[in-house]
Amino acid sequence: MNESVIPSKRLAAGLWAGLFLLALGVRLLGVAWGLPNTEHYYSYHPDEWLILLASYFTINPYAGEFLPGFYNYGTLPMYLWSVWLHWLSAVGVIGGLPENPTPLQIAELRAQLYLWARVLVGLMGAGTAVVVGRALAMVGGLPAGIVAGLAIALAPALVVHSAFMTVDVPTTFFVALAFYQAVALATSPRPMRTLLWGAFWAGCAAGSKYNAGLVLIAPVVSLWLSGVFSLKTRIGASVAAIGVAGLTFALSCPGVWADSERFWSHFWYEVRHVGQGHGEIFTDTGVGWLYHIHPNLSTGFGAIGLLASLVGWAVFGRRYRALWGVLAASLAYYLLIGVAEVRFLRYTFPLFPALAMGVGLLWASRSADSRLSRLSGTWSGMLFKLLALAVLLWQLLSATSLALCMRRPDARDQAAAWARRELPKGTRIGFPTVPWFYTPPLFPETGELRWQDRLRAAQSATRYRLIPLAPPEWNAEALSVTLPEYLIISEFEERDVQRLGRADYQAFMQIVNTRYALERTFTNEPPLLGRKPSLPHDLLYICPQVKVYRLRAP
Template sequence: MEVEKPIGAAAAPSSMKASVFGLAWKTVLMVGCVTLLGFGLRLVGITWSLPNAHHPFATYHPDELINLNAALQADIPHLKFDIGFYNYGTFYFYLVSLAETIAAGYGLLPTPQAPNAAHQAALFLVGRLVTVLMGTLTIPVIFALGKRLYGERIGWWASFFYAVAPLPVVYGHFLAVDVPANLFVALALLWSVRLAEGDSVRDGLLAGVWVGLAAATKYTAGVVVVAPLTVLFWAKSLNRLRTAGLVVLGALLAFFFGCPGPLVNWNAFWNGLPGYPGSGVYYELFVHSRQGHGLLFVRTGPGWWYHLVISFPWGLGIPLYAAALWGVVVAWRRRTMGDKLLLLFTGLYFLIIGFSAVRFARYTLPLFIPLTVLAARGLEAVWQKNSAGGRLRQGLFVMVALLTLLLSLGWVRRMIAPTPQDRAADYLWRVLPPGASVAFATIPWFYSPPLSPLFGLPSPVQRAKAAVEDTRFQLRIPSEEWDPSVLSPPPDAVVFSNVETMHPLRLGLPSARRFLADIPPDYRRVRFGSGPPWGAPPWQTIVPDDFLYVCPKITVCIAPKYEPTP
């Protein structure tokens, strides 16, 4: 099978002959600059919400503590691979565990003491740096993918778009599997294109290895196996069945290498841990996706529509999303081999995630790889008739890139500013005397001011114990969400966040409305948090939780006898 000749491809002049990895120095420099830009966007704000004396156990991202604990269960030097937690593939956790071991060996981690917020913060930081590195490495891989399909210019712009896209940037800060899995998805797509150019044994095995590691990091990322197998199905080579077998073999070997759970602890892998009903592959893939996630996605329409009107506009930014949609149209019209390959993976993965009742924006991240390539491909196809068209295309590229970059800078700015949770806690500690009563609408968690260290624990039962164990304030924590009894007698302060109120108020939950109405009307409302940056979808009342983690709004209703301003 022949791959389409890259758009605008031309022989390099003698002064710019290939020098590194078959690329001219100028190209290497440009890709290096884009990669450094992406690295900087992911590194700035890396200390966002790390544990401190007030919340020593966890960050303000609800999954990070669970993921850290999973990684700490592994011990790579002593060949302990069974971590007991298999909601996700374990390969990323192994990498984090190995990084923690190396950091400890070089004395980069503070000596653990209980409780020791500095040690806990260092553990989170090491895990986040693994994410930063893997997210950054994805950028040059996308360049290589775009270059092989459509030429260096499109490859460069595609890598730039991915480097500055808001969701990969924001989620590139967290100790979570989603961004790391994208590295292997991108490599699998790249090696699928290599297979189209010649189905060698090495490329077949490597394509399978990247597929297996993608699935071993996040199970659903294994859908990318469709790319190399489809390319081989389209191929005319007599060896395509042999190469397809090598792809499958490489995928299986890499999966069991990165996630040996089925081999070392089948019961925990499939059924989860005893006493932890929300664990295991069966729950994660077949129960959670059917039951949904509390009120978060109730009455939000079909999953495909939700991602189209909420996840993508927030995750890509409106200009880049528009360019990606246009790129899909261009690819559908031209349908070269590369177009069909990217459209096939995009369509299949989008179809699968749309069936799920759980619709976090981060679930769309694997689609950002083909969409950023197609966005560049679509912009390159605009008005190619004359030189004026060239200037128009260049202007469109620059406009989309700068607007997307500015949006991501807005998100990063929120990650380097003091968090609304900490600001609200500082205000309450300053204004209220010891023994004052503070009421909550729900059991406090990552979205609440850290008035107790217990608020960072994953179990709601453990967090609720703060009502009797905290000594600074009298904490009124409801046994059920929106229980108005915590408002009687009137407390000195009432605290709630838009993370708690967004979906109950969207659904018109009577208990939520009644609770908010029962707050004494003469209480002053002091708000902390600036919300999403300029450029985020202005028409949306739903902010994806993936972004809301870094821009919550905390409301403190304070009795009139206390200081009115923060």
């Protein structure tokens, strides 16, 4: 790159700081979404309570307590949350509990813990944007890096999930750090140290989510493409990188050796789970690789973003050997997750850094390559840049729309408020499944982990007579016998069984359509772009529809 066009360090630092603040700001818009309150004692995200149990109520690194006893996920994010939350508790930012706390006081503590844990996730999500941007800037120039960073900062799915206490955004942060080292290795004055740092971050990624350890491919490929070392040195360095990654994983997830029986039980359960499916959510959804493209990535990163990234990598990526390790690791990860039967959108997050780099490549400096320099100076070069800007504009609209959705009254809260306002005490209200996070909070324990506890709590509610018509779910016989005055059905319960045309659902709904009238439909649609019918399951968390049916007069 021509030295005369290299921006000043002060300007570059200001741009990176601005990128970080923008990414953090849009993430914090939804940080208070679904927090426990007087109406529901648990978060509206179904995974957060289990993770909080492990991170705060089970482990405490300050007290030497490191084994959560829960290993479906890697434990590194749990340690980070534990250190962060226990420190905030020690300095008084997070309040404590009285000696004999009430359920509401415990819920209020949960709300504080979730909020601050989500802030840490938001910081890591914003950091991911800067790391990805700076990685591409090393080879493509500052403008390309800023564009790539913006493509991470504004990616709608990352924005939403940065407001959840889950492992997916922290995993992506560590993936980005490993990619940074892989890119830096090509020009590093100390390539071996850079390689081992890449291996360290790959071990951290595996310690957050096991299959993310494939990111180790990136720095190792960069090593083999460097052309500086002998074959013997490359083999030895590769073995050392694998060793560092493995050691980092063992330290960040000590259950593998300190609680090995339980660790391997949970690990193989998770392997079986992703191989067998997740209820009906992904049944008959076609080929996994195609499903991850649409609806997952086309919604979470943007269809135009996928197109732009493909163009960037195809036209310009081959000119930057330092990026080939990033591409190789991302392709390996994509091939792996496409085989699985469980296909959540969040599983694609480790692909986002490479996708963002592809968008940024459309703005990369081509001064060192005469062919690409001529191309970038023509009308086609302007079209490439306009394509990248179109990606960022769509992402901005989509991310803002979803973030605003997280700030507005949730459909579950709307339905519960309507019921308290309109329905007299003692009204008989039925549900097709055992109430859970997707159910309007007509009793506060909807987020309990065990369905038996939720069933018991629903049946013990006093304001209304709540009647879960399950198990089994969609029990037409139970509905025909009890005929509650109202039925409440969440989109989470209905969407997939309706899509599959399940027989018990059809029998249940035949009675509903005959004996009931649709009273109200409660929604909280993203305000700017609306909502696609194919919205991925783990974006539906923030905007499910809730339908209320009323029993017709005989």
